[in-house]
Amino acid sequence: MLDFNTNSHLDASRWTYPYEESLRIGAELKFPLTTCTGDPVSRRTVEMVWQHMLRCSWKPLIDKGTCALIGATQSQHEGRHTASCETGYCKIEFALAPVANLFDLEKSIASVRDVMRSFSEKNDARFLAVGIHPAGEPGSRLMSANSRASVWDRVLVSNKQVQPHNGHDVHLFTLNAGSHVHLNVPDSARIAVLNVLNAFVPAQLALTANSTVWQGELDPRLNCVNEMLWGWWLDDPRRYGVPDRPFENYESYVDYIADLPFLFAVRDEVPILINRKSSLRQFLKLPKCEGTKLDGSTVTIRPNSDDLYTHYRCCWHCNRLTRYHTVENRTNDQQLPGELVVIAALTLGLISALPEALEDISNFNWSDLPELRVEACLKDSERNNSRYLLRAMANRMVALADLGLRRRNRGEEVFLAPLHERLRDYTCPSHNVAHQFAAGGLSALVDFLTI
Numbered sequence: 285m286l287d288f289n290t291n292s293h294l295d296a297s298r299w300t301y302p303y304e305e306s307l308r309i310g311a312e313l314k315f316p317l318t319t320c321t322g323d324p325v326s327r328r329t330v331e332m333v334w335q336h337m338l339r340c341s342w343k344p345l346i347d348k349g350t351c352a353l354i355g356a357t358q359s360q361h362e363g364r365h366t367a368s369c370e371t372g373y374c375k376i377e378f379a380l381a382p383v384a385n386l387f388d389l390e391k392s393i394a395s396v397r398d399v400m401r402s403f404s405e406k407n408d409a410r411f412l413a414v415g416i417h418p419a420g421e422p423g424s425r426l427m428s429a430n431s432r433a434s435v436w437d438r439v440l441v442s443n444k445q446v447q448p449h450n451g452h453d454v455h456l457f458t459l460n461a462g463s464h465v466h467l468n469v470p471d472s473a474r475i476a477v478l479n480v481l482n483a484f485v486p487a488q489l490a491l492t493a494n495s496t497v498w499q500g501e502l503d504p505r506l507n508c509v510n511e512m513l514w515g516w517w518l519d520d521p522r523r524y525g526v527p528d529r530p531f532e533n534y535e536s537y538v539d540y541i542a543d544l545p546f547l548f549a550v551r552d553e554v555p556i557l558i559n560r561k562s563s564l565r566q567f568l569k570l571p572k573c574e575g576t577k578l579d580g581s582t583v584t585i586r587p588n589s590d591d592l593y594t595h596y597r598c599c600w601h602c603n604r605l606t607r608y609h610t611v612e613n614r615t616n617d618q619q620l621p622g623e624l625v626v627i628a629a630l631t632l633g634l635i636s637a638l639p640e641a642l643e644d645i646s647n648f649n650w651s652d653l654p655e656l657r658v659e660a661c662l663k664d665s666e667r668n669n670s671r672y673l674l675r676a677m678a679n680r681m682v683a684l685a686d687l688g689l690r691r692r693n694r695g696e697e698v699f700l701a702p703l704h705e706r707l708r709d710y711t712c713p714s715h716n717v718a719h720q721f722a723a724g725g726l727s728a729l730v731d732f733l734t735i
Contacts, residue, residue, distance in 0.1 A: 308362065308382035309389055310466035310610065311628055313396075314618055315411040315735065316459070317374045322419035322500075322726040324374040324426060325409050333376065336403045337367060348553040352429055365396065369428040371436070372458030374420075376411065382466070386629055386689075386696040393624050397735050404734070412733040413624065414717065415495030415510040415617025417459040419726055422499075424451030426458035434578060435555040439547045445516045453517040459498060460510045461618045463627040466610040467635060475537060476642060477611045477635050479530045481603040483645040484634065485615050486653060487677040488602075489660035491706050492627065494617035494713035496663075497721045497729060507714035508661035510617050514600055515658075520544070524600045526653045530645075541599055542568075549575060549585055550594050556583060564595045602657075611635075619702070620713050621735055629699035633685025636692055641684050675710050682707060 317325050317333070337356035338344060345355035345368055355368030363381030370377045380392045400411045412418070420426070423446065424437065436454040446453050469477050493508035503509055514524035522528075522544055531537040542565040549556045556575035558567065559582075567573065568587045575585055593607045602615040613631045618624075634641055652673075659670040682703045689697040706712060720732040 306468075308384060308468050309386065309628055309632060310363075310382040310468075311380045311389060311393075312377055312462075312464040312466070313380065313393070313624065314370055314375055314377045314461035314463070315400075316414060316417040316461050317376050318410050318412055318417065318419070318730065319408050320410060320727065320730060322412075322417070322730045324372075324417060324420040327373055329407060329409055330369065330373050330376075332407060333403055333409070334367075336406075337399060340399050340402070342367070342399075347429075350429060354429070360392075365392070367396075370457075370461075371428060371454075372417075372426045373428045374417070374426060375458065375461055382468070385692075385694055386625055386632065386699050387694070389628055390625050390699075400735055410730055410733075411735040412461075412730065413618055413621040413735055414497075414713075414733045415461055415493070415508070416498045417461075418497045418721075418729055418733075419500045420459060421450065422446055422455045422457075422459050424455050427451075427455060435548055435557070438557060438578065440518065442517060442519070456513045456517060460495065460513055462510065462614065463492075463616050463618045463624070465613045465628045465631040466606065466608070467613075467631060468608070468610045469635060471534075471609065473635075473638065474605055474609075474611055475531050475534055476638060478537070478603055478605060480634055480638065480641045480645060481611065481613050481615070481631065482526050482530070482601070483648050483650075483653065484641075484677065484681045485526050485602045486656040486660040486674055487681040488613075488615045488630070489657065490674045490710075491678050491682075491703055491712055492616040492619065492630075493661060494619060494717060496714040496718055497726075500726065502718055502721055505663055506661055507663055507712055508617060511602075511615075511657070511661050518600075521654070523598070524602075526602060526657050528654065529650055537605065541596065544595070544599060546591070546595055547598050548594070549587075549591050551583075551585060554578075556585060564592065567591065617713070620716065621733065623702040623713075625699045626702050629689065629696060630682070630685050630703060632692075632696070633688035633700065634681065636688030637684045638688075640687065644680060644684065678710075679707060 334353055334356050342356035342358045344353055345357050347354040358365045360381035365381050366379040368377055378396050383389050437452045442453045444453055446455050489508050495510040496503050496507050498509055518524055543563050546564040546567040548558055556577055559574045570587055572584055572586050575583055603613050606612050616627045619626050660674055686697050686700055721729045
């Protein structure tokens with residue numbers, strides 16, 4: 285049983301909800317970039333994407349570690365749009381400037397789609413609204429050239445899935461794509477929001493899974509391959525998924541994160557591998573520490589507050605806090621072409637019904653959530669009561685989100701329509717993808733998923 289009354293700053297009644305003018309919604313939309321047959325495009329094609337965007341009045345984004353052109357950026361009224369490669373060079377991420385409502389987010393997405401469309405019409409390239417590349421084998425050849433991506437196969441090495449001649453298991457993440465949402469909720473409510481979003485992770489996955497066709501085949505067991513990649517790569521379940529408990533306050537969250545092993549530091553945007561293995565808590569107590577740059581040279585560094593932020597980015601939970609005073613929902617696959625706002629709508633709606641959501645999850649058995657998260661990724665639940673629990677949780681989650689958006693009184697509840705449709709038959713986008721693949725193969729699937 286969860287108890288949210290032990291810490292006064294979790295009292296949601298102290299917060300006036302997100303119809304306040306100060307609320308901003310940010311989105312990180314990731315899309316596989318493929319040929320018309322679903323195969324990963326060449327690196328040259330990605331370079332052509334950036335050049336195309338520069339001709340469309342975007343500005344160059346340069347990686348300070350490699351001095352390479354790695355994307356493009358465009359100033360907006362309240363921030364900037366940024367386009368870049370994620371872990372895989374053929375996985376394009378658009379980080380959109382924060383906006384005040386879902387209709388403005390829809391406009392931002394439309395403007396980016398116009399840029400993508402004009403490029404696709406001139407080149408053999410397709411931006412796909414799906415949670416994983418439908419074809420192509422994961423491997424080091426698909427890794428981005430930016431300095432951030434270059435560190436993972438040095439600090440967390442495993443070969444449980446990817447064969448050594450192709451690289452390491454981290455290279456699974458050259459193929460996946462998600463729909464992430466940032467909301468700048470007040471500090472006094474951030475932990476409460478984090479707990480609510482974590483509690484509903486299984487329900488989110490059950491309704492939004494969209495990664496079942498990959499490496500040219502339909503996965504016979506999974507609707508959501510994307511979410512399972514974390515456990516295939518990482519041995520420490522504390523770093524991903526749903527934490528094994530709710531957080532009582534901000535301090536308990538920081539304590540949880542600080543006890544995890546510290547992997548690397550960043551100085552002048554260059555990764556430095558830490559030679560001494562320790563938790564973040566232990567590392568921050570050191571007066572100085574030896575580390576190794578990726579070129580093999582040894583340096584001495586002093587721990588500083590930026591190391592906490594770097595460490596956060598090595599904790600891949602479904603939801604997390606950020607240094608920008610946002611809560612980030614990282615749970616969901618990218619959605620189908622006409623439904624790209626639905627994850628933002630669900631997230632915004634849930635936090636706009638925070639008092640009711642907190643009351644609901646106070647009855648959850650938190651110890652069941654990690655296993656229920658895995659069950660939500662499966663085509664057929666392995667526990668007899670899982671399907672019932674997931675469906676009941678999903679119904680309540682969407683009802684809360686609808687309540688929250690109606691409370692904002694802006695008509696934004698219209699963006700939840702795809703979730704209401706999925707609830708009727710208890711389906712997710714992976715069902716549509718599987719049907720298209722069975723009917724017409726990869727070429728039909730690419731046509732169906734193209735932005």
